[in-house]
Amino acid sequence: MPKPGIIVVGASAGGVEALQVLAAGVPANLDASVFVVLHIGAGIDGQSHLPAILSKAGKLPAVQPKDGAQIELGKIYVAPPDCHLLLEKGSVHLSHGPKENWTRPAINPLFRSAAAAYGAGVIGVILSGTLDDGIAGLAEIKRRGGVAVVQDPQSALHSSMPLNAMKRVDVDHVVPLSHIGRFVADLVGTERIAAVQEQPMSRTPSDLTCPECRGPLWEERQGRIVEYTCRVGHRYTPVAMEAEHRSTVERSLWSSLVALEEAAEIAEKLAPELSESAPDEARRYREQAASLKEILKRLPNEQ
16 A cells, blocks of 8 residues: 655644654654645745754754755755645645635645645644644545544644544544654554545535635535635635634724724814714713723633
8 A cells, every 4th residue: 555755744823842843753764755834924035934943953954945846755845934835746836826714824735735646645744723724634635545643632732723633534643742753754654554535525605705805605515524615715614714703803893992982082172163062972982982892801712
């Protein structure tokens, strides 16, 4: 059966620390290539400091690849800021395609492309992070016969991504962070039975709109994985959708609070030029603003 030779790793919050530990545990003679996506901002110059950090942490050189770079064994490839990292047979490709779960680079595009190109030769690894980016991609790796590895949530600074992976994917191994680098290295070259899992996908229109472009969203279901995608390609899991709309509600409420306080200021400062009711109006605005502040204090925290 195919032997794993491609290791794809996804991390978010707490991911720099987790990736350093993983890199430190991987031996210099690794007969595989490692590809990493960490949720990072667009950056100023398009460069990430992560390759230097990982090169210093472990024995393998880490690089930020250029589009079309040939894949070499014993090297760590890190997704650049604001670009999806994709794999084809023998080469790396960078894409400024649609964001997934409101982020670019996202984990799912890397995992999906690796599964499509290398099938059962892929080891997918989910590390520390919030929400659930990477879960759909990890499910695709499993569906095509690859291996799914998850950091033990108890060893993660942020456990949401590992926990969601364990909830939605038939994970093969749950490994403490301190052992995960050596563990995935030992998986390389192991013989195993790898069967492609046939899971039909259903696609139906939904009543929801894309948080990014406000286009209509389609609901896609495959096994236990549910995603929402718009016509231009933005994708969201239910967890990411809920988190984004919660943020939208909070932003809207804060904007309303600012408007109420400004209205009170205007009514107070311009009272001599306005009607006699201006002070009463200012008082009502202040009362409404105070009520809105109490609502904001009681909003649920993001998981």
